Amino acid sequence: MTDEIRLTGLTIRGFHGVFDFEKRDGQDFVVDVVLRGDLSLPAATDDLADTIDYGTLADDLAGIVAGEPYDLIEALAGALADRCLASCAEVEVTVRKPQAPIAHAFTDVAVTVRRTRAHTRTRAATQAPAQIPAGGMLSPRWRAVIALGANLGDALATLQDAAHALDLHPRIDVVAGSPVYVTVPVGGIDQPDFHNAAVIVDTTLPPHQLLAVCQGIEVGAGRTREVRWGPRTLDLDVVHVRTSLDAGNVPGTEAGDVPGTEAEDMPGPDPSAAEVRLDDHVLTLPHPRAGERAFVLAPWADLQADALVDTPRGPEPIATALALSEDAEGVRRTDAVVWTADHGGPASASEGDGG
Numbered sequence: 001m002t003d004e005i006r007l008t009g010l011t012i013r014g015f016h017g018v019f020d021f022e023k024r025d026g027q028d029f030v031v032d033v034v035l036r037g038d039l040s041l042p043a044a045t046d047d048l049a050d051t052i053d054y055g056t057l058a059d060d061l062a063g064i065v066a067g068e069p070y071d072l073i074e075a076l077a078g079a080l081a082d083r084c085l086a087s088c089a090e091v092e093v094t095v096r097k098p099q100a101p102i103a104h105a106f107t108d109v110a111v112t113v114r115r116t117r118a119h120t121r122t123r124a125a126t127q128a129p130a131q132i133p134a135g136g137m138l139s140p141r142w143r144a145v146i147a148l149g150a151n152l153g154d155a156l157a158t159l160q161d162a163a164h165a166l167d168l169h170p171r172i173d174v175v176a177g178s179p180v181y182v183t184v185p186v187g188g189i190d191q192p193d194f195h196n197a198a199v200i201v202d203t204t205l206p207p208h209q210l211l212a213v214c215q216g217i218e219v220g221a222g223r224t225r226e227v228r229w230g231p232r233t234l235d236l237d238v239v240h241v242r243t244s245l246d247a248g249n250v251p252g253t254e255a256g257d258v259p260g261t262e263a264e265d266m267p268g269p270d271p272s273a274a275e276v277r278l279d280d281h282v283l284t285l286p287h288p289r290a291g292e293r294a295f296v297l298a299p300w301a302d303l304q305a306d307a308l309v310d311t312p313r314g315p316e317p318i319a320t321a322l323a324l325s326e327d328a329e330g331v332r333r334t335d336a337v338v339w340t341a342d343h344g345g346p347a348s349a350s351e352g353d354g355g
Helices: 020-025 040-045 054-066 073-084 117-126 155-168 207-220 294-303 318-324
Strands: 003-014 027-037 090-096 110-116 142-150 172-177 179-183 194-203 235-243 331-337
Touching: 003 054, 027 054, 027 073, 054 073, 054 207, 073 090, 073 110, 073 207, 142 155, 142 207, 142 294, 155 172, 155 194, 155 207, 179 294, 194 294, 207 235, 235 294, 294 318, 294 331
Parallel strands: none
Antiparallel strands: 003 027, 027 090, 090 110, 142 194, 142 235, 172 194, 179 194, 179 331
């Protein structure tokens, strides 16, 4: 028996449509979602951490509707389904467009898509070129660096589970994972040490949608956003994104440098790839403080030793930024790894000093 969570009538103004005036003037879109899965655990525990926070989900879906414009509501519905699959195994999404430009009396126009993690991932992996619309292009791909942090509960397992959850998403592939670092907290709040790591992902999700997926994984781990610099069950930050992937190695990474990774398994960005720069109320890229934080730079440098990062002093090699970061002495590498290419799941259950 499959349980359901329903969110209906979510009404958000968006700018989707094939006509210029639709993208200019906008109109209201109405979203209904049905999330399916096993709700026996939250029914027994009565704990929000054991279920889907539909308030946060509604915020994320609203951000997608109000964000990047699509020509078709089919594409919008697919993007919303992708976000939902970060929180559940099966979803049904209906997008309604009651103000669609139709020259006849009508009540509504709606598209419904049904997706499962397993089916969507298999379909994406096996789609033949003939299925790409005539005159269309392959979906654009992005390479992103995602920083992970946690300091509550079994923090190491939480990071490894989060990396695995990213890789399970049908439009995200984790291609490399760093060693895990133990970090002294900053900000003057009395709390446990953090565990930090980084992963590199290839994705067909635009940056805002990738962020929404990360936030969904945070919510699934019980994340709440209450105290700045405070304890975190899980924190996922999109810190850097590039476009236009091509074959090659992850810059600065040699085979065997990071346990569980091989250079030939990690396609890198085209040398002419563009760095994505964004600054809006939802997302800033590159992350505005990543170049000052050793707990971000150290695991990132393990994966991309030749990376250039933004700092208050200007762009710098990541090794230089790491050496000059104020918290560098509070970061200690362990033997644990956040993700391995062999199986994509939790990489290690042990922790110790690394070398």
